[in-house]
Amino acid sequence: MARLDGTLWEGVALRRTRIGADPDAPPRALALPAEWEPEAAAALAALAPGSGPVTLPRAAEAWISTALARGTKAGSISQREALRLGEAWRALLLARRGAPGAEVWRGETKAEPRFVLNLPAFLEPEGGFDLEGYAEACRLGIAFLDAMGSGKATRLRLGFADLAGLLAGIGYAYDSDEGRAVAAGIAALTRGAAESQSGRLAERLGAREPVALIWPEPPASTPLPGLAAAARAALDEAAASPGLRHVCLVALAPADAAEALLGAESAGIAPAPGATRAVETVTGIMDVPTRAALRAPQGRVAALLGPVSDRARRAMTETVTPFLHIAPPAPVAIPAPPRPAPAPRAPMRRQSGQTLHVSIGGHRVALRTAEEDGVLRDIAFTLAKESANYRSLMEGFAQSVSIGLARGVPLADYVEAFAYTRFGPAGTVEGDPDIPRATSVLDWAFRRLALDYLGSALPHPDAEDVTPDSTARAAEQAPLLPLDLPTTAAPDKRRNFRIVA
Known part of the structure; x- marks a missing residue:
């Protein structure tokens, strides 16, 4: 491990903390610059390999010393x-302007390394953008990636992050012509600076790729002062190179812990996550302004950091893609707006029941029942030997009882009204050991229902009540009303008839 004395680390004040890469991970002892926020500490815990104590200087020196050793050996670094x-x-x-991706911090030798630049970190206090510093950062990123590949890699991955945060900081909406012009200028400057550095390496080590004959045209002007001219100059410098060392240089990638370490809130050209973010405090979870909201001009936060449509995303992608060597990754799916919970649906009615078959006075009768949760809801009769008029009458009667049961009429009321009803058929009941005889079909049916659903065993009628000469037989019953026969003869209506020839 390289010594830290005599380097920039020597004057950096560090603070110590314990935090895990995520709330479920065990905490690690960490040391990082005192002014860096807890999110950066969690990112360092995720980037540093192992689970023991780690300091930012030691973790960074691991990849710095590796790149210097490999580049020196390859001849790309003197x-x-x-x-x-x-x-x-x-x-x-x-x-917090740039750093390699997570694969470099973790020492993953089989993964393609990348270097990411945090765009809002190049904003200047007076409101401008450090164009020279950004172009130099692009060249430094290419030098690092080439050295990590020992000068052999032809495909490098230099990218930038948090374009949305940069736009908010300079006061332009993501979905605006001005925002897209700035994005095009940044992408053009990134490509020009990266290819010019590849050209310098080609001068030293030999060109492996020709300079592109067709260049994407950078924007003629942008709202960011000097950006269009800087992009044009960088592309012209790259075009003057004898050739390039690499076939691929500029590629955006999904964010990992490296972006969080730098303080970038969005990956590549993705829109801003919003005006607030949730943080965990000693008193619970609370919303605090995002860094983009803190940079945005007062009074315009909502307009600059509101939701962005898919059309705006596509427009930004189409603007930036011509300056990239690899198309940007597909955006992470945005969850749909929350929908109101659907009203609970009533469960399907599931009924059970039984069919009882008996013979009453030699007439076959079937009683069908349906119930829900043990409560009688429906009855129906089937009578084999009766006339159509009688069957229709019984069907209508059963339907009316079923409607009453469904509306809450107690079964006991029906039992009281129709038990011991006297009309044919009547007589001995065969097939029901609990009810040996009945005065009618309704008598048997409702005494059976009382026994099954009310637990009431009603007294049996006497034998003479169900005999053929009993008044229970409808054909032998006297009229219920005292109707007297007329004493005078009815007039002969035939006298009113007329024969028409």
Whole structure:
């Protein structure tokens, strides 16, 4: 491990903390610059390999020393340049302007390394953008990636992050012509600076790729002062190179812990996550302004950081893609707006019941029942030997009882009204050991229902009540009303008839 004495680390005040990469991870002992927020500490815990204590200087020196050693061995870095490049990479990290991706921090040798630049970190206090510093950061990123590949890699991945935060800081909406012009200028400057550095390496080590014959045209002007001219100059410098060392240089990627370490709130050209973010405090979860909201002009936060449509995303992608060597990754799916919870649906009615078959006075009768949760809801009769008129009458009667049961009429009321009803057929009941005889079909049916659903065993009628000569037989019953026969003869209506020839 390289010594920290005599480097930029020597004057950096560190604070110590314990935090995990996420709320469920065990905490690690960490040391990082005192002014960096807890989110950066959690990002460092995720980036540093292992689970033991870690400090930012030691973790960063692991990849700085590796890149310097490999680049020196490959001849892309001279001994004199090594000191300058090491300090330049440290300065980018300490200013939170740039850093390699998570695969470099973790020492993942099989993964393609990348270097990301945090665009809002190049905003100047007076409101401008450090164009020279950004172009130099692009060159430093290419130098680092080439060195990590020992000068052999032809495909490098230099990208930028938090374009939305930059736009909010300079007061332009993501979905605006001005915002897209700034994005095009940044992408053009990134490509020009990256290819010009690849051209410098080609001069030293030999060109492997020709300079592109067709260049994407950078914007003629942008709302950001000097950006269009800087992009044009960088592309012209790259075009003057004898050739390029790399076939691919500029590629955006999904964010990982490296963006969080730098303080970038969005990946690449993704829109801003919003005006507030949730943080955990000693008193619970609370919403605090995002960094983009703190940079945005007062009174315009809502307009600059509101929701962005898919059309605006596509327009931004179409604006930036011509300046990239690899198309940007598909945006992360945005969750749909919350929908009101659907009203609970009533469960399907599931009924159970039984069919009882008996013979009453030699007439076959079937009683069907339906119930819900043990409560009688429906009855129906089937009579085999009766006339159509009688069957229709019984069907209508059963339907009316079923409607009453469904409306809450107690079964006991029906039992009281129709038990011992006298009309044919009547007589001995066969097939029901609990009710040996009945005065009618309704008598048997409702005494059976009382027994099954009310637990009431009603007294049986006497034998003479169900005999053929009993008044229970409808054909032998006297009229219920005292109707007297007329005493005078009815007039002969035939006298009113007329024969028409």
